[in-house]
Amino acid sequence: MTIEELLQNVDLVIECASQKAVRLIVPQALEAGCNVMVMSVGALADEELRERLFTLAKQNNCKLYFPSGAVAGIDGINSASAAEISSVTLTTRKPPMGLAGAPHVKALGIKLETIEKETLLFEGPASEAVKAFPANVNVAATISLAGIGFERTKVRVIADPALSRNVHEITVEGEFGKLTTRVENLPSPENPKTSYLAALSAISTLKKILSPVQIGT
Numbered sequence: 001m002t003i004e005e006l007l008q009n010v011d012l013v014i015e016c017a018s019q020k021a022v023r024l025i026v027p028q029a030l031e032a033g034c035n036v037m038v039m040s041v042g043a044l045a046d047e048e049l050r051e052r053l054f055t056l057a058k059q060n061n062c063k064l065y066f067p068s069g070a071v072a073g074i075d076g077i078n079s080a081s082a083a084e085i086s087s088v089t090l091t092t093r094k095p096p097m098g099l100a101g102a103p104h105v106k107a108l109g110i111k112l113e114t115i116e117k118e119t120l121l122f123e124g125p126a127s128e129a130v131k132a133f134p135a136n137v138n139v140a141a142t143i144s145l146a147g148i149g150f151e152r153t154k155v156r157v158i159a160d161p162a163l164s165r166n167v168h169e170i171t172v173e174g175e176f177g178k179l180t181t182r183v184e185n186l187p188s189p190e191n192p193k194t195s196y197l198a199a200l201s202a203i204s205t206l207k208k209i210l211s212p213v214q215i216g217t
């Protein structure tokens with residue numbers, strides 16, 4: 001089938017390809033009346049695209065789903081955002097080769113294979129982090145959407161050769177108090193850049209969509 005034909009025959013489109021694919025497919029899917037689950041959430045750092053997708057979803061009465069992906073704590077951030085949140089920080093640690101191919105690594109000529117100790121590669125707002133590491137910190141975009149946006153959400157990316165897991169730590173402070181989560185993710189069997197939990201979160205979101213019982217925010 002062509003994409004156009006496909007979109008006439010499905011209820012839900014699951015994007016699990018790339019940020020580029022989000023721009024290409026998601027507007028078209030929403031215009032065709034499909035609900036859409038987005039995994040390459042980093043694409044939504046682009047304000048114009050974000051507004052367009054949210055407007056299209058509303059106009060076409062569709063749902064846009066952003067699973068928690070490779071992190072824990074989106075439920076808490078959702079709840080916290082019903083009141084004032086003062087700060088959100090994500091610290092991502094990965095084995096150096098899990099960051100291979102990232103535009104930031106290429107632009108700075110960072111030699112990942114020679115990193116011998118924990119090294120801070122990036123510190124800045126989520127808006128820049130998702131462009132610098134499009135295949136590594138989509139979670140920063142999900143956190144931004146749930147919390148205080150792409151400019152106020154701070155991100156640190158650390159390469160650590162002592163690690164065999166992808167580690168994401170989130171700290172949130174606000175009127176509710178303080179929240180800290182830390183996940184030590186095993187990489188996906190087929191792709192070390194991606195944590196297994198991210199794939200599981202897509203499955204869990206599918207189950208949540210279908211279930212009459214909704215648990216967690």
Ligand SMILES: NC(=O)C1=CN([C@@H]2O[C@H](COP(=O)(O)OP(=O)(O)OC[C@H]3O[C@@H](n4cnc5c(N)ncnc54)[C@H](O)[C@@H]3O)[C@@H](O)[C@H]2O)C=CC1
Pocket residue numbers: 016017018019020021024039040041067068069070071134135136138139142188190191193194195198
């Ligand atoms: N939200 C989150 O927490 C997480 C998001 N991700 C993101 O989810 C996406 C999928 O992750 P993986 O399965 O590990 O990636 P992957 O690289 O293993 O697989 C992506 C597949 O999509 C295909 N693809 C890419 N662009 C395409 C296009 N325009 N049209 C058709 N096919 C296309 C590729 O050829 C590849 O087969 C990635 O963008 C990744 O960065 C990954 C982990 C966590």
Ligand SMILES: O=C([O-])CC(=O)C(=O)O
Pocket residue numbers: 069070134135136137138139140166185193194195196198
């Ligand atoms: O899977 C992970 O650990 C996180 C990831 O790649 C992403 O957010 O893009």
